[in-house]
Amino acid sequence: MRARVFVTLKPSVFDPQGRTIQDALHSLGYAGIQDVRQGKYFELDLAAGSADQARALAAEVADKLLANPVIESYRVEVD
């Protein structure tokens, strides 16, 4: 099975990379881009008997390693 994990900075954490990208987009004329937040994306191939098991395993490794709970949150998708 495959799980996708999206890790993003919490809203309260300043994202200087996202801000720089936003500024670059504005300088390219994309005034309509109001905010940019940069994150990380992981694709996990995993051995699991069900989508629920895959989701639980992906969440476990996200809690343990992929995301830092002090500054980041994550979302898991499974197919």
Added chain:
Amino acid sequence: MKFAIIVFPGSNRDHDAWHVATHVLGESAELLYHKEADLKGADVVILPGGFSYGDYLRTGAIARFSPVMGAVRAFAERGGPVIGICNGFQILIESGLLPGALLRNRDLKFICRFLHVRVDQIDTPFTRRCRPGQVLRLPVAHGEGNYFAEPAALRALEANRQVIFRYTDATGRVTDEDNPNGSINAIAGICNEARNVVGLMPHPEDACEAALGSTDGLVVFESVVAAVASDVRAAARPAAVTAAGRQG
């Protein structure tokens, strides 16, 4: 006394720390590879600067799972003095031995220069020989040193006097221009609640000899040598009393 300096894949200031411990201070020191399971009788642990695991994922995120970190955690929990410098600070933060997080520098630039930090607390093993408010001129070399904590965590840190070093100007004044990386409250270094684990972004080990431009870092290492010596004396004292009591 003996320093253990932990060598992770990608550590690069490990020999600087070893040089200060042995050649400058004349103490014994051992470079311990991160796969070691014990600290070989060390009195002090240094997690050195560098780029452990290439800074992959997040700085310090993978090094925290190295086998030696179990021994470092146990040593810290027994009250042993542990200092994390730069990447070592990042590893202590990721391992949960120190609170908060270290984010990308505010301006996204890697900063490599001398600056000033003020010593705000001297009741840690690494600052006990400092004067309160003493300003140290130390180098920094990092891309991710922007200290962050949520408001409640930050309040607790300040209330417990866990902020040990702050970025200031040469006179010890906190200003935005003298904050190199955007750290909240100009935080350059902190300690844990028990005060025996200290982490900081600047490099005291690279400021211990006049030839390197500053000797202000030396006090950090002299402090811990004094702290270990006083612990040894304190440990010996009750034993002596007991022995005297038995004789009496």
